[in-house]
Amino acid sequence: MTRPELRIRTDRFVSNIHAVRDRIAPSELMVVLKDDAYGHGLDWAVEAARDAGVLWYGTYDVAGGVATRRVLGDDGRIFAWVTSTDAEIDEALARGIDLGVGSQEYLARIVARARERGATARIHLKIDTGLHRNGLLPEEWPQATDEVRRAEADGHVLLVGIWSHLAEASDPEDDEAQTAFLEAVRIVEASGATPEALHLTASAASWWRPELRGTVSRIGAFCYGIRSADGPDIPGVAPVAELVATVVGIEEDAAEISIGSFDGIPSTLVGAEVGTDAGTRALQSIRATTSLVAGWPGMRVGDPVWLFGAGEHGESSATTLAERIDTVGEEILTRLTPRVRRVIVD
Incomplete structure (x- = not known):
């Protein structure tokens, strides 16, 4: 999927x-x-x-x-x-x-x-x-x-x-x-x-x-786990949700991932750092249903890319992304459309 x-x-x-x-x-x-x-x-x-x-x-x-x-x-x-x-x-x-x-x-x-x-x-x-x-x-x-x-x-x-x-x-x-x-x-x-x-x-x-x-x-x-915009981290509190997309194609030196503006990702987030198994990479463009991320050695179709989360793969928090476009972390989460599957991890 x-x-x-x-x-x-x-x-x-x-x-x-x-x-x-x-x-x-x-x-x-x-x-x-x-x-x-x-x-x-x-x-x-x-x-x-x-x-x-x-x-x-x-x-x-x-x-x-x-x-x-x-x-x-x-x-x-x-x-x-x-x-x-x-x-x-x-x-x-x-x-x-x-x-x-x-x-x-x-x-x-x-x-x-x-x-x-x-x-x-x-x-x-x-x-x-x-x-x-x-x-x-x-x-x-x-x-x-x-x-x-x-x-x-x-x-x-x-x-x-x-x-x-x-x-x-x-x-x-x-x-x-x-x-x-x-x-x-x-x-x-x-x-x-x-x-x-x-x-x-x-x-x-x-x-x-x-x-x-x-x-x-x-x-x-x-x-x-959503900190206030421009506010400090909250000791002992971590983001509950992480947004993950899959690499669906390779375009020269970039990875095409399965998320775009139709999923609720603001196009103004171009340039933000996202997480991969090889570390952070820049989000190069945001299309309708896919986006491009700067590539890494050995990238393959099926690899996961973390748009936001707890930072375990170098990704930003939702609030850090929100600060790039002068809004709050809640908006990054609540604007996600039903095409983004919600998966509960115990």
Whole structure:
């Protein structure tokens, strides 16, 4: 078979989860599963994380939460953070999925759907701490808190979390965001019980800035071994996936490999170093379904070439490739098309 393969290492994923949990303790790990688990496959990621003892799972939308619940069964907590339709709210209520709430309009719809269904919605209220990616403004927060407490008294909602997003643009800006977040927590605490899940940080801030962590830390990229663009390597964490293509032809002093732009490889990656059994070689051109790599002595049809991975054959990481074209490692993974076969390696 000549189709390219994304080889996914379960043992590395589990090892990364353990490294992250050790680093952030006593904060609880929420493994983020957005974009089909960063292109690795949601079902595989949920099964592996569940077997590693993970209790919290973060999905972008309710559909991802429903898929996660299908794998988890009745166990585990699932958090879906994007604003949803009424039909999706109903799905979340039926499947026991926590909802991230960043507007009073969305809060009102959740309360109405829960009242109509005779259910109790578990919600995480979001304060906008400066990123302006959804979230209640500080001036809206006291009124929203009052509305939540009234709905709690009526049995329609349960406030189980307070959360936000960090810009991670600079330490001073993140400090200001934490100040706004803690003020929002203080207001909620003054009105009743403190929610169990307080979560402000994602991968980078959770790892490098312990003072910003809450009771829960949402971590996606680092669990999959994807470091931040322009960021340092993460001790004890390794890339979970490696992208491998096969030599399908020899053209003078170059090897033609079975991957191209139709597979999701950006044409702007020409010049990047890839790995071979003979060491690193330059990626010379990217065509529709094949590419050319600088040749090596004794190269043959059927030889493997590593586009990215853990560096065991001289290849770059996905993030190192991404930095060449001013993007992030997640994009290199998530843009791969279904023609790239996903192969799970235990």
